[in-house]
Amino acid sequence: MAPPCHPCDPISPVSTDPFLNASLEVILRFGSLMVRTGDAGFRIVAALKALAAKVGLDDLAVNVAVTTITATATRNGEHLTLVREVGPLGINAAQLMELERLAQDDTRAMRPEEIDSALDRIERTAPLHSWVTVSLAIGLTCASFSYLNGGDLPGTLAAIVGGAFGQALRMALSRRHLNQYMMTAICALAAAGMCHLLLLLLAEAGEASHHGIGILASMLFLVPGFPLVAGLLDLLQRQTVAAVVRLTYGATLLAAAAFGLGIVVAFAGYSLPEATVSSASPAVVLILRGGASFIGGVGFALLYNSPWRVACAVGLLTLVGNELRLSLYDAGVTLASATFVGAFTAGLLASLARRLLRQPRIVLSVPSIIIMVPGSYAFQATVLFGRGDVQAGLQAAVVVAFVVGAMALGLATARFVGERQWLFET
Structure with missing residues (x-):
């Protein structure tokens, strides 16, 4: 009688083809690194298939x-799943850029050890920008956001300090590998708290x-x-599992x-923001909106470790897109439609x-x-949820949900227009 199977016993034997084993191992390592850099699931699948060829x-x-990647490779009639x-x-x-270039742009045949060496080099690459540069860029980005949403001068100035302090703290906590959800709550508390303290000092002066928007x-x-x-893009490309995990993670x-x-x-007891009308000429x-939009786009590109030339390009995209959005909204178009x-x-x-x-x-558009x-x-x-006014809070939250959904759908629709293969099932 055969002995019972131990829970840790392998389900299937390792392939007898050492090349198949090595190839699939390095492909999964490549895919794991792509996931950790933030790429979408459908792009990861395409890159891994190109690498397999x-x-x-x-x-x-x-x-x-x-959270996991599963792959089954075939070579000379032999199969292996890892x-x-x-x-x-x-x-x-x-x-992300280096990984996609390695998979898609480099058309020559490669051996697993070559790919392993390339991945070692990519993982060892230091960030392009110092924590000081990124923190200051984020502070200016937060100030731009405050201005674009009607924040007054004290709130906008305080947002610079709060945003820069919060980002510096997040980078310090990241190096200690703190749990991401706890880190996010701590950094939100720290950034908003620092902003509030500065507002108190400005009020004394x-x-x-x-306006609490700062x-x-x-x-x-x-x-x-x-x-x-x-x-969202993964949902449209039928990468449902990856989509649900990413959306849950983001939520x-x-x-x-x-x-x-x-x-x-x-x-702090902040009240609801009051609508303000600018006295400046159109x-x-x-010009001010354009400048704030440009700074915001550059700041987020630097946060995501993009080179300066890419960050400036993102700033220009933000300037055009956000100026158009705000102009349409001023003309009476609903906020979701304008967005x-x-x-x-x-x-x-x-x-x-x-x-x-x-x-x-995705590096340019997001x-x-x-x-x-x-x-x-x-x-x-x-504010309304904090007061216990659930009905009014839900009304504001629904507007936020519609506008954020419009942002993502706008990018998705651009994919359908710009990439013909998105229009057809494969």
Whole structure:
């Protein structure tokens, strides 16, 4: 009688083909690194299939679940299935670019050890920007967001300090590998708290803020734009498991950030923001909006570790898309519809720019639309829920959901227009 199977026994024997084993191992390592840099599941599958052809595999079937990757490779009639766990998720545009170039642009045949060496080099690459540069860029980005959402001067100045402090703290905690959800809540609390303290000091000096939007703006850097957009794109490409995991991951990060913000808002007792009318001429408003949009796009691109030339390109995309959105809204178009048009325009321009810059589209498009988050309504929802006014809070939250959905759908529609293969099932 055969002995019972131990739970740790392998389900199937290891392949007798050492080359097949080595090839599939390095392909899964490559895919794991792509997931951790923030790429969408459908792009990961395409890259892994291209890599499999380079190393000489006959076929490759891949299932990306974000937390794990499963792949079955075939060579000379022999099959092998391996599963690899994926480490903590993150965003690194520079690494994402190098990985996609290795898989798609380099057309020569490669051996597994060559790919392994290339991955070693990519993983060892230091960040392109120092923590000081990124923190200052995020501070200016938060200030831009405050201005674009009607924040007054004291609130906008405080958002610079709060955003820079929160981002510096997040980078310090990341190096210690703190749990991402706890880290997000702590950084939201720290950024909003620092912003509030500065507002108190400004009020003592006679420059009181009458608009709480600066508090919300100070934690804009915590918005998980990459996972949310990548999740929607994966849904459209039938990568359902990867999409659900990414969307859940992004929603949980948002909840953690809202928790930290809610503590400060409840403690500080901020009231709902009042609508303000600018006394500046339309030309001046247009210039200021454009400058704020450009700074916001550059800041997010630097946050995602993009090179300066790419960051400047993202700034220009943000300028065009957000100016169009705000102009349509001023003309009476609903906020969700205006946001869809702005995001769609940014997505189309990203399709053109990626050919010139040789960058993945997601690296250009996602940072260019985060500034479109409806900050005033998000702040209203936070204040109202904190007061226990659930009905009014839900009304504001629904507006936020529609506008954020319009942002993602605008980019997705640009994909359908810019990439013909998206129109057909494969």
